[in-house]
Amino acid sequence: MGEPGTKELISLDDLEAAGNLRSGRKHILSILVENKPGVLTRVAGLFARRAFNIDTLAVGPTDDPAISRITLTLDGAVHPIDQVTKQLHKLINVLKIRDLEPEATLARELALFKLAVDGSSRAELLQICDIFRAKVVDVAKRSVVVELTGTADKVEAFEQLVRPFGLIEMARTGEIAISRGRSET
Amino acid sequence: MRAVDALMEALKAEGVEVVFGLPGGANLPTYDAFYDAGIRHILVRHEAGGGHAAEGYAKATGKVGVAFGTSGPGATNLITPIADAMMDSVPVVFITGQVRTELIGTDGFQEADMLGMTLPIVKHSFMIQHPLEIPRAIHEAFHIARTGRPGPVLVDIPQDLSRADIPYEPVGDVRLPGYQPTVEGNQKQIRLAAKALANARRPVVYAGGGVVNAEASEELRAFALSDRFPVTCTLMGLGAFPAPHEQWLGMLGMHGTRTANYAMDEADLILAVGARFDDRITGKLSEFAPRAKFIHIDVDPAEISKNVPAHIPIVGDAKNVLARLTTEYRALGADKGRLEEWWTRIDGWRRQHPLRYDDTTGTEIKPQFAIQAVFEATGGDAIVTSDVGQHQMWAAQYYDFPAPRRWINSGGLGTMGFGVPAAMGAAVGVPDRTVVCIAGDGSVQMNAQELATCSQNGIPIKVVIINNGYLGMVRQWQELFWDKRYSHVDMGDFPDFVKLAEAYGATGLRLTDKTTLVEDLRAAIATEGPVVVDVRVSRESNVYPMISPGQAARDMVG
Numbered sequence: 002m003g004e005p006g007t008k009e010l011i012s013l014d015d016l017e018a019a020g021n022l023r024s025g026r027k028h029i030l031s032i033l034v035e036n037k038p039g040v041l042t043r044v045a046g047l048f049a050r051r052a053f054n055i056d057t058l059a060v061g062p063t064d065d066p067a068i069s070r071i072t073l074t075l076d077g078a079v080h081p082i083d084q085v086t087k088q089l090h091k092l093i094n095v096l097k098i099r100d101l102e103p104e105a106t107l108a109r110e111l112a113l114f115k116l117a118v119d120g121s122s123r124a125e126l127l128q129i130c131d132i133f134r135a136k137v138v139d140v141a142k143r144s145v146v147v148e149l150t151g152t153a154d155k156v157e158a159f160e161q162l163v164r165p166f167g168l169i170e171m172a173r174t175g176e177i178a179i180s181r182g183r184s185e186t
Numbered sequence: 187m188r189a190v191d192a193l194m195e196a197l198k199a200e201g202v203e204v205v206f207g208l209p210g211g212a213n214l215p216t217y218d219a220f221y222d223a224g225i226r227h228i229l230v231r232h233e234a235g236g237g238h239a240a241e242g243y244a245k246a247t248g249k250v251g252v253a254f255g256t257s258g259p260g261a262t263n264l265i266t267p268i269a270d271a272m273m274d275s276v277p278v279v280f281i282t283g284q285v286r287t288e289l290i291g292t293d294g295f296q297e298a299d300m301l302g303m304t305l306p307i308v309k310h311s312f313m314i315q316h317p318l319e320i321p322r323a324i325h326e327a328f329h330i331a332r333t334g335r336p337g338p339v340l341v342d343i344p345q346d347l348s349r350a351d352i353p354y355e356p357v358g359d360v361r362l363p364g365y366q367p368t369v370e371g372n373q374k375q376i377r378l379a380a381k382a383l384a385n386a387r388r389p390v391v392y393a394g395g396g397v398v399n400a401e402a403s404e405e406l407r408a409f410a411l412s413d414r415f416p417v418t419c420t421l422m423g424l425g426a427f428p429a430p431h432e433q434w435l436g437m438l439g440m441h442g443t444r445t446a447n448y449a450m451d452e453a454d455l456i457l458a459v460g461a462r463f464d465d466r467i468t469g470k471l472s473e474f475a476p477r478a479k480f481i482h483i484d485v486d487p488a489e490i491s492k493n494v495p496a497h498i499p500i501v502g503d504a505k506n507v508l509a510r511l512t513t514e515y516r517a518l519g520a521d522k523g524r525l526e527e528w529w530t531r532i533d534g535w536r537r538q539h540p541l542r543y544d545d546t547t548g549t550e551i552k553p554q555f556a557i558q559a560v561f562e563a564t565g566g567d568a569i570v571t572s573d574v575g576q577h578q579m580w581a582a583q584y585y586d587f588p589a590p591r592r593w594i595n596s597g598g599l600g601t602m603g604f605g606v607p608a609a610m611g612a613a614v615g616v617p618d619r620t621v622v623c624i625a626g627d628g629s630v631q632m633n634a635q636e637l638a639t640c641s642q643n644g645i646p647i648k649v650v651i652i653n654n655g656y657l658g659m660v661r662q663w664q665e666l667f668w669d670k671r672y673s674h675v676d677m678g679d680f681p682d683f684v685k686l687a688e689a690y691g692a693t694g695l696r697l698t699d700k701t702t703l704v705e706d707l708r709a710a711i712a713t714e715g716p717v718v719v720d721v722r723v724s725r726e727s728n729v730y731p732m733i734s735p736g737q738a739a740r741d742m743v744g
Contacts, residue, residue, distance in 0.1 A: 006663060006667065006735040007667045007668075007735055007736070008667060008668050008669075034364075035363070035364060038313070038315070039301065039313065042302070042305065043305060046305045046306055047306075049306075050306045083491070084488065084491075084492055087487050087488035088488050090487070090488070091309075091486070091488055092310075092364070093309075093310040093330060093362060093364055093365045094364055095364050096363055096364045
């Protein structure tokens with residue numbers, strides 16, 4: 002890649018390669034923050050500034066009304082994740098961060114699918130829903146809305162299967178997570 | 187009392203003696219409180235000048251600097267000083283006015299989302315939403331600014347809230363559950379570091395601005411002298427180790443000495459203290475200090491292993507950790523003879539590659555000579571601020587700093603226009619020491635308006651302009667890397683700095699003769715009040731030596 006400050010030309014391929022350097026396994030970060038205005042902006046802004054892409058983001062209250070939980074998932078090699086958790090710790094309103102181990106974590110998201118299904122294919126769809134323990138929450142003449150809870154993988158698998166029926170739209174919450182066993186997340 | 191009076195009480199409780207600022211609509215209530223609060227307020231000519239002055243004050247004294255601005259443009263003018271303070275870890279509290287709460291979000295007159303705009307460049311910020319929050323926010327802002335890794339904190343106060351009538355009660359505590367900087371280094375890690383140092387045959391101590399911030403210069407010296415450890419400092423760390431000294435290698439990095447850079451290149455163990463492995467230090471990262479293991483002491487855990495993986499990380503305050511490291515190291519009774527060979531190598535580089543420049547011209551002044559003349563004329567004893575560019579690098583190379591807080595410059599952000607206001611702040615904070623601003627003819631124009639502030643308030647800064655009529659550093663890069671296509675770097679012979687100085691009520695001088703330069707500078711510095719000296723230097727001198735962009739330290743040129 003061209004040296005900074007010099008006139009050496011930088012190819013677009015080089016730029017793209019540099020942009021793709023930071024990809025690795027998926028991480029789920031569980032971040033406890035003070036429930037104050039602007040805290041989400043601070044967290045999201047930090048990711049933007051350090052050039053990290055958030056895949057999903059879910060925010061909600063915890064058992065303590067003064068504390069909120071931000072659950073976010075992102076792609077990254079191990080090294081940058083370490084850097085990002087350290088940078089997050091520097092935010093004054095961030096109380097605690099866990100980079101959740103996939104094996105020791107229960108992660109779930111909620112997804113809603115609107116499918117273009119009429120009478121002819123409804124039975125087949127219901128069969129798939131049954132296997133995935135998805136719930137039909139709305140039926141109209143030419144459409145069905147299905148609700149599904151599960152890991153991101155499960156939601157994606159379901160999406161693959163129902164897409165051929167005619168996927169009108171889909172909404173996903175992004176994963177929330179909690180650790181297995183007695184210990185706190 | 188009015189919330190703004192409570193604000194004044196909170197400032198006084200924090201020991202604030204002086205602030206820099208400029209009033210406007212949204213902070214009219216605050217300025218009414220300043221009228222008889224008994225806090226010295228220095229009226230600057232531009233908020234950026236006030237912000238940098240607060241930085242200069244903080245860097246010279248070690249105390250928290252304070253800068254005020256109104257909403258909208260007053261606040262956005264503070265953005266450069268805020269970013270500068272963030273990059274160089276300077277403890278400054280910025281207090282801005284904001285439009286009335288009912289106008290927020292309506293694009294009201296002089297409204298700007300200051301909190302939003304500054305999020306990536308503050309250590310923390312407070313948007314006041316209730317007048318009762320004001321005293322606590324001020325105390326927490328000072329606490330956050332000065333502790334851990336210091337940095338800028340913003341407090342944004344809507345105009346209507348500042349007029350509220352509130353009871354003031356002194357705030358004795360801070361409630362920041364998410365903020366607990368680690369100060370004590372881990373004892374096991376310190377012991378490990380001491381052992382590694384005792385076994386090292388080619389060690390180098392690489393110290394940065396964190397040592398100055400932590401007031402750890404004495405501890406650094408004691409550690410280095412507990413054996414014959416060679417020491418180099420970053421641009422921000424100059425003065426943390428006394429120069430000159432037999433164990434001093436000079437500054438390292440892009441324009442550092444060959445000795446310091448070669449020593450880093452061949453070191454087997456590098457002790458980094460309060461330094462952050464900036465790209466201006468490492469050059470080509472993959473070829474930086476290829477043989478070395480790293481011990482990294484820093485109060486900010488995010489700096490450790492950010493750019494260069496640390497083998498022995500120690501999170502903690504440099505003063506605390508260095509003192510304990512020295513004790514541990516002494517207890518090991520390391521073999522001092524093991525460093526003989528290393529010193530022979532280092533002394534070889536020193537003899538072969540001292541800092542040098544061609545000084546065979548008749549009366550023409552070389553810029554490096556001008557810096558040496560400033561050193562002579564001040565007895566090496568001044569507080570020196572600088573702007574950003576060639577003159578900054580020459581000052582760093584040719585002015586030896588015997589103590590910390592003598593060298594004040596914008597390292598991380600590289601802010602042109604920093605020098606004059608920073609000198610003003612330093613002179614306010616340390617009135618009994620000569621304060622010299624070494625400026626460039628380009629940089630100085632970016633905040634020259636503060637000369638009026640200096641004249642009005644009798645702040646006797648001495649501004650020495652290293653005038654080559656160019657944006658010199660850009661010209662140097664265009665010469666070396668862009669085929670001498672000098673695109674928009676010639677500043678011409680404007681303005682007339684002598685007349686400019688006089689217009690601002692300062693003394694103005696032009697010096698062009700090398701043979702009398704030292705005595706002329708001595709006379710200028712002895713002149714009362716603010717002085718501007720326009721030193722005409724050779725136009726196309728370059729800063730050498732240099733690690734060319736993207737190259738390794740061992741390939742230094744010049």
